[in-house]
Amino acid sequence: MMKTITPKEVEERLRAGESLHIIDVREPEEVAAGKIPGAVNIPLGLIEFRMHELDKNEEYILVCRSGGRSGRAAEFLDSRGYRVVNMTGGMLAWEGPIE
Numbered sequence: 001m002m003k004t005i006t007p008k009e010v011e012e013r014l015r016a017g018e019s020l021h022i023i024d025v026r027e028p029e030e031v032a033a034g035k036i037p038g039a040v041n042i043p044l045g046l047i048e049f050r051m052h053e054l055d056k057n058e059e060y061i062l063v064c065r066s067g068g069r070s071g072r073a074a075e076f077l078d079s080r081g082y083r084v085v086n087m088t089g090g091m092l093a094w095e096g097p098i099e
Contacts, residue, residue, distance in 0.1 A: 011096035034098035066090040
C-alpha cells in the first residue's frame with residue numbers, strides 16, 4: 001500500500017520549518033509555471049536514470065499535476081527500496097506558496 005500525504009499536510013510541515021525532500025516529477029515546462037519551494041524536478045521519464053541521486057535513508061514526497069504520475073513514480077521507487085510518499089491531488093490541490 002502506497003503511503004500518501006495531503007497537500008495541506010506538506011504545507012503545514014514546511015511552515016513548521018521541517019526540511020522535506022520533495023521531488024516534482026512533472027515535465028520542466030510544467031514546473032516552470034510554479035513549483036513547491038525547494039522541490040527538485042526529476043521528470044517521471046528520468047526517475048529510473050536518476051534514482052542513484054536519491055538516498056534510501058531519506059523520505060521523499062513525490063508531486064505531479066494531479067497525483068497520477070507521482071503515484072507511478074512512488075510505486076517504482078518503493079519497489080526498489082526507497083522511502084516515498086505520494087502527495088494526493090498534486091499541484092492542482094496545492095494552495096501553499098510556489099516558486
